[in-house]
Amino acid sequence: MRLPVLPRPRSLAGQLFAMQAVLIAVVVAGxxxxxxxxxxxxxxxxxxxxATAVARSVADSPSVRAAIHxxxxxAELQPxxxxxxxxxxxxxxxxxxxxxIRWTHPDEDQIGQxxxxxxxxxxxxxxxxxxxTGTLGxxxxxxxxxxxxxxxxxxxxxxxxxxxAISERVQDQVTALFAWAVGALTLGAIGTYVINxxxxxxxxxxxxxxxxxxxxxxQAALHAVREGLLMLDGQYKVALINDGGRELLGVxxxxxxxxxxxxxxxxxxxxxxxxxxxxxxxVHLTADRVLVVxxxxxxxxxxxxxxxxxRDVTELQSLMGELDSERGFTQALRSxxxxxxxxxxxxxxxxxxxxxxxxxxxxxxxxxxxQALTDQVVAAVSEPVLAALLLGKTAQANERGVELVVSQExxxxxxxxxxxxxARDLVTILGNxxxxxxxxxxxxxxxxxxxxxxxxxxxxLLRVADTGTGVDPxxxxxxxxxxxxxxxAGPGGRGLGLAxxxxxxxxxxxxxxxxxxxxxxxxxxVRLPLRTKAASGTSQSVSGSGGRG
Numbered sequence: 416m417r418l419p420v421l422p423r424p425r426s427l428a429g430q431l432f433a434m435q436a437v438l439i440a441v442v443v444a445g446x447x448x449x450x451x452x453x454x455x456x457x458x459x460x461x462x463x464x465x466a467t468a469v470a471r472s473v474a475d476s477p478s479v480r481a482a483i484h485x486x487x488x489x490a491e492l493q494p495x496x497x498x499x500x501x502x503x504x505x506x507x508x509x510x511x512x513x514x515x516i517r518w519t520h521p522d523e524d525q526i527g528q529x530x531x532x533x534x535x536x537x538x539x540x541x542x543x544x545x546x547x548t549g550t551l552g553x554x555x556x557x558x559x560x561x562x563x564x565x566x567x568x569x570x571x572x573x574x575x576x577x578x579x580a581i582s583e584r585v586q587d588q589v590t591a592l593f594a595w596a597v598g599a600l601t602l603g604a605i606g607t608y609v610i611n612x613x614x615x616x617x618x619x620x621x622x623x624x625x626x627x628x629x630x631x632x633x634q635a636a637l638h639a640v641r642e643g644l645l646m647l648d649g650q651y652k653v654a655l656i657n658d659g660g661r662e663l664l665g666v667x668x669x670x671x672x673x674x675x676x677x678x679x680x681x682x683x684x685x686x687x688x689x690x691x692x693x694x695x696x697x698v699h700l701t702a703d704r705v706l707v708v709x710x711x712x713x714x715x716x717x718x719x720x721x722x723x724x725x726r727d728v729t730e731l732q733s734l735m736g737e738l739d740s741e742r743g744f745t746q747a748l749r750s751x752x753x754x755x756x757x758x759x760x761x762x763x764x765x766x767x768x769x770x771x772x773x774x775x776x777x778x779x780x781x782x783x784x785x786q787a788l789t790d791q792v793v794a795a796v797s798e799p800v801l802a803a804l805l806l807g808k809t810a811q812a813n814e815r816g817v818e819l820v821v822s823q824e825x826x827x828x829x830x831x832x833x834x835x836x837x838a839r840d841l842v843t844i845l846g847n848x849x850x851x852x853x854x855x856x857x858x859x860x861x862x863x864x865x866x867x868x869x870x871x872x873x874x875x876l877l878r879v880a881d882t883g884t885g886v887d888p889x890x891x892x893x894x895x896x897x898x899x900x901x902x903x904a905g906p907g908g909r910g911l912g913l914a915x916x917x918x919x920x921x922x923x924x925x926x927x928x929x930x931x932x933x934x935x936x937x938x939x940x941v942r943l944p945l946r947t948k949a950a951s952g953t954s955q956s957v958s959g960s961g962g963r964g
Contacts, residue, residue, distance in 0.1 A: 439603040443596040462576040463544040466557035469574040509573045553578040643725030800838040817862040847912035848879040855883030880938040
């Protein structure tokens with residue numbers, strides 16, 4: 416059995432148009448009905464006033480009083496009454512004696528007949544009006560007495576306007592009113608249609624239920640996604656931000672309506688959000704996170720704002736750094752294996768040549784050299800994570816033709832580092848500084864990188880010096896910014912290493928500086944407070960005086 420297909424509800428714009436059209440029609444029809452009733456009543460009142468004025472004018476006319484005293488009043492009064500009817504636009508003027516016998520009438524056959532209507536009030540000396548059906552049909556009439564010079568009533572005058580004529584006047588007014596009402600309704604319908612057509616475009620033809628459902632989905636999606644979502648209006652003010660966006664950007668409170676520049680974000684990130692062109696997978700750093708930012712302008716004939724998505728890749732970036740280090744270690748091990756194979760072939764060859772003593776001396780010398788390097792690093796830095804990092808970086812630097820040495824000033828015992836200073840952050844800081852120094856020293860005369868790891872009072876000191884080209888003072892204020900680098904950009908981009916170092920140092924309230932090394936090149940120094948979780952300290956700022964990214 417096929418279920419009947421229910422018609423789709425009318426769109427919100429269509430519903431508003433129908434409601435407004437009905438409302439306008441009801442208002443116009445109500446006003447027209449009120450005007451019709453009001454005009455009919457006013458027309459009758461106006462007709463009564465007009466008839467009263469005509470009747471009193473006739474009663475006050477000296478010629479009328481004189482004609483009444485003649486032997487044949489009709490001979491003079493009938494022509495006079497006819498002229499008054501024409502001049503005053505009334506339907507009849509009837510002059511009669513006190514007994515109600517007509518001297519004048521529009522229908523001459525009615526002259527001499529008794530007047531049809533009430534005359535008692537007029538005979539009592541009062542003027543009155545009434546609606547009465549006489550020989551000409553229903554009419555609004557006024558009856559007033561005619562007095563002589565002695566104020567005696569010598570006759571009566573009745574002037575009237577037929578109700579039919581009054582209705583015709585009202586009908587003309589109502590016709591004009593309805594013409595106006597139709598025009599008003601047409602203009603209102605056109606205006607309503609234009610407004611609702613615009614509303615229909617803005618609501619994409621959806622009805623109220625669909626809009627409500629979309630709003631519910633919208634709110635649920637905003638709170639469900641873990642990625643950050645930030646919407647800016649055309650003035651670059653926050654129009655919407657979800658929970659993930661607040662967490663990733665580190666903002667709290669009601670920031671809707673605030674300018675992006677007022678959120679306290681790092682300058683590069685603020686610049687990316689304010690840019691008019693779209694940004695795709697840009698990496699930006701906040702105080703303690705690495706974010707991938709994508710922006711897209713919202714336009715519909717004009718710029719309406721910007722939509723930005725934020726993804727937290729802090730852990731991923733850290734793992735990628737560790738992976739790069741492991742790759743370096745793997746390459747170093749591969750090279751070392753190749754060198755070991757060469758040395759082994761040499762030992763075998765010496766034995767085959769019968770020079771066993773020389774073979775033993777050669778193998779022992781190689782073992783002593785490797786062990787000496789290990790002993791030197793472990794003796795200076797017994798902290799296992801840093802010792803392993805330095806050994807791996809030493810082999811990696813050696814493969815690139817750079818000598819990496821641990822200075823004699825290095826003294827860092829195992830167990831000295833507090834739990835608040837995790838090994839991952841130390842690898843990020845020292846590993847990136849060494850990679851940066853090896854890149855700078857490679858290709859220089861007697862390429863060398865010197866690493867110092869020691870404690871000075873309540874602080875951990877990490878210092879890395881190279882024999883590269885040194886620090887350009889023009890880049891002093893930019894060296895720790897994300898994206899800045901004096902080296903050619905690779906497939907993965909450049910300028911992130913020192914920015915990650917600065918982020919980690921800031922997170923632990925340390926200091927980071929760069930100066931010129933004693934033998935030329937650059938020397939980076941990091942100082943981190945050695946304190947437990949319960950200890951409190953004063954936040955220190957990060958300073959920089961130049962360098963490379």
